[in-house]
Amino acid sequence: MSRIKARVLKGFRDYMPENMLPKQKMLNLVANTFESFGFSPLQTPALEYAECLLGKYGDEGDKLLYRFLDNGERDVAMRYDLTVPLARVMGMNTQLTRPFKRYQIAPVWRAEKPGRGRFREFMQCDVDIIGAPDLMADAECILVGCSVLKNLGIDEFVIRINNRKLLTAMLSKYDIESPEDTLGVLRCIDKLPKIGEENVRKLLMSEHSLPASSVDGIFEFLDLEPNQLHAWFSGHELGLLGADELNELLKLLEELGVSDYVDVDLSIARGLDYYTGTIYETFLKADESLGSVMSGGRYDTLLSMFSGQEIPAVGISLGVDRLLYGLIEMGLLEAQASPSDALIGVFSSDERKLSYTVAEKLRLNGLNAEVYPGVARMKKQLQYANRQGIPFVILVGQSEFDRDEVILKNMKTGDQDHIKIDHLADHLQGG
């Protein structure tokens, strides 16, 4: 076998243990939170028929598909997101009990130009309720989102909420009604936090040729309070419906006790064209520049693509990588090379059995304990624990064992003590 250069594809990455350990801790907690609300896991394949994915993400999206002919000349592609595969599943399983509440945490692939924080393979983490038209489902998704963040130890965040009906109705008041114009103007408004009011005004007038009066109207709308929406949309059916939905959702979120985390922000537009009602984005107060770490909304028409019938749907999607970055930044999760709470050193072949016995005792107490897999100089074993960031090393020879003791070395402080074996687990859990 000739030697080959070991390299990873551009835009792809290995997650080495020090990043994978906190990531997995985070994802387990996220999954447990989802399940505590009754969401079930679903798993779909990495590969789909290309025709299932094409045309769903616009021309730009189609270009970003990893698409090829397989050995059977089938036109296939790697999934671009988890929403279209969900739509396919709903189309194939019309017998599914509704509401269908599923979550999926899985990688997706996009042949994008890689850049800072932008990869060609990344994890998506979606929760959706399918088949529930009631705003209780919208509220439930937001509640799940709040619970995830709180369970991760984050208490300072804001969910900016809006309703797509309000935006569509507002734009139609200024005769912006074609899907292209609507999307163009919404994307422009979406830039508000990044480029500021003056620049958005200029863009709207230059790129979208809006008269100054329309632009004034748009900014008047953006400043409205929820309770002013009814008056502003007086006589405009879609606007009134959006105002009802937003106010009813706020009432529900109040009942759920999460009002403090929610802010109405009429400029939240979400770049995608399939939202039909509630929309939201979530920012960490510690670092708003991270961008939205959790976003979503209601999309009552998207799922019709396979089933032919409209199916109400509402969901929330976590920005796993951003969230992981934020958690590590805030010190709520630590990079960690080893899961071990302790390394049990090995003195000699004759005494290794004692090390195994002690390790097993710790594991039965819920601790992670590894035995050094060989008989090496103690210096080498300590060096290993040190490099791996394992906080404690336990040494046990026959004489210690005969006294029901071990030697416990704290790798941070360098302290070394004799400890009774029966007290060891408590000691490690406490210290």
Added chain:
Amino acid sequence: MSRIKARVLKGFRDYMPENMLPKQKMLNLVANTFESFGFSPLQTPALEYAECLLGKYGDEGDKLLYRFLDNGERDVAMRYDLTVPLARVMGMNTQLTRPFKRYQIAPVWRAEKPGRGRFREFMQCDVDIIGAPDLMADAECILVGCSVLKNLGIDEFVIRINNRKLLTAMLSKYDIESPEDTLGVLRCIDKLPKIGEENVRKLLMSEHSLPASSVDGIFEFLDLEPNQLHAWFSGHELGLLGADELNELLKLLEELGVSDYVDVDLSIARGLDYYTGTIYETFLKADESLGSVMSGGRYDTLLSMFSGQEIPAVGISLGVDRLLYGLIEMGLLEAQASPSDALIGVFSSDERKLSYTVAEKLRLNGLNAEVYPGVARMKKQLQYANRQGIPFVILVGQSEFDRDEVILKNMKTGDQDHIKIDHLADHLQGG
């Protein structure tokens, strides 16, 4: 958007919630067991440069790669297993502290002819110790394997152990020395449990043109006890080394207290050519016909493909799908459509807040509780719980809530009781 037929590629499958819930439960337990022994998770990309994968799995394997040119005309392929990507990682990260103990649970892709239980996308679950030449590492992998099975509730299994050096030495005694002949004969011996001694004898003589005396010798070897190996291999260096390794490993497994799960079986050959020492396969006593659910061994030369230097390596690989199947067969895991312990019904918009309050209380007690996401007829809500297999429905109106009570309906028995809210979690956990 025109309507497209919803379909999944041949050889691929969706894991619907009822199968995904037990699968995830199993995988979480497996991962936790791995970590309790100090193994860290590693994640590698789904796509690799094709040159990294080609030539590693033989001609047959190369043909099974999902291989294509990406948008940048790079020759890429989806990973075929988790071992070659691990070798690539070791080649790229020569600074990694050794022993490097990693596990990876992830899908792999093979464009195989799909058949009963054979899919084109399936999960692999590997644990390896890299950089530890000591037999303690071999023993450790077997111990981890035993712990995984025992933690899954399986106590009746047998790990059939052998050593590749013994097989190679035995064959060389009969002048079977070229890699092709060696592999051919080993694959033939591997068929012993399936086709029986007579047929293996015939195959060895016809296909491999072995004289009857050699075939007799092979079967004499297969019947040896571990303590007879030294005498049998007298004067044959590799054979003696293999005998030493096997006997030392047995001693270690005795020290580890797992001897009862281990049987020496000199016919275990493992079809792959890269094993260099210990090899093993594991069978569930409840259903040996499932095939090996856990196998592996030592492969001290494979990792040199990228690094150019030999790196000792030993590992164990779980047959996730077989194991899941076995666990469900044995009643140790149940298919389950919903993770919810209880559904909290909703009487009316005015009372839904009460339902949320009760659900939150249950979640704080570690239970999974969902609120029906809408105000629907109670019959419909009960039907939903029934279809989802949710064991309890809780009903709470203002009058119940004012008495700190709820109505608890056991969906299996149909019993309905009034229960104090404070006793609810205990009641559900107990019942």
